[in-house]
Amino acid sequence: MKKLIINADDFGYSRAINYGIMDCFQYGVLSSATFMANMPGAEHAADLAKQNPGLGVGVHLVLTCGEPILENHKTIVDVSGKFRKLAFYESAFNIELDEVYNEWKAQIERFLSYGLKPTHLDSHHHINTYKGIRDIFCQLAAEYNLPVRKNMELPSNLKHPDQFEYYVEQILSDESSLMGAFQEADTVEVMCHPGYLDKAVVGGSSYTYPRLDELELLMSDRVEQVLKNCKDVKLTTFESL
Structure with missing residues (x-):
């Protein structure tokens, strides 16, 4: 049986995003989410995760959005104390990697403090793939013994799906597209960003209206039927790895 993980990033961004993710889990095909x-x-x-234990929830490690949990950073924040934007990392950058390690460990520990058990690790804006930062990401995954998203080359000691797909609308468009993702894989993660819109999203995120399209897609009868027709594919979470 092939395993399909449909994972929503940005769980915890805002109440509107949270409610959108939960609707896609309760009334659609979403199986997993990652928590900011x-x-x-x-x-x-x-609170929603504890009320819905069937949803696999991992930690979406953040370095480019909002404010850090710890207050003593000097290189990964701007003058106002907020995380630097992604554009900072898209050219030559100089940061103290210890700050990344300490902040990301604090984010994982904050998640654990809610009484939740993480299913995996990934990161916001795929910042885990950047030079130097990738080593911190892999170190924390090993420390907490957690599977990870396969959006880069990974060391052999870390569990991960066989394949990672960026484009949920394309993969779930029909049976042939979905089965095509499994040509060389037994386990596939498909990333998505469903959500409703509130002021926090419209004012703070560069990805707004498409969240509504993804939400509609994941709760559609058409996609539900695509999954039913692919009888060798089972929806699951990172816990099944």
């Missing part, structure tokens, strides 16, 4: 422990909607997301 530093964002204003984190406590709300934790």
Whole structure:
């Protein structure tokens, strides 16, 4: 049996995002999500996760959005104390990697403090793939014995799905597209970003209206039928790895 993980990033970003993710889990095909422990909607997301234990929830490690959990950083924050934007990392950058390690460990520990058990690790804006930062990411995954998203080359000691797909609308468009993702894989993760829109999202995120398209897709009868027709594919979470 092939294993399909449909994972929603940004759980905890805001109440609107949280409710969208939960609707896609309860009334659609979503099976997994990753949690932003530093964002204003984190406590709300934790409450929803505890009420819906069937949803696999991992930690979405953040370095480019909102404010850090720890207050003593010097190189990974700007003058106002907020995380630097992704653009900072897209050219030559100089940061203290110990700050990344300490902040990300604090984010994982914040998640654990809610009484939740993480299923895996990934990162916001795929910042885990950047030079130097990738080593911190792999170190923490090993320390906490957690599977990870396969969005880069990984050491052999870390569990991960066989394949990672970026484009949920393409993969779930029909049976042939879905089965095509499994040509060389037994386990596939498909990333998505469903959510409703509130002021926090519209004012703070560069990805807004497409979240509504993804939400509609994941709760559609058409996609449900695609999965039913692919009888060799089972929806699951990172816990099954």
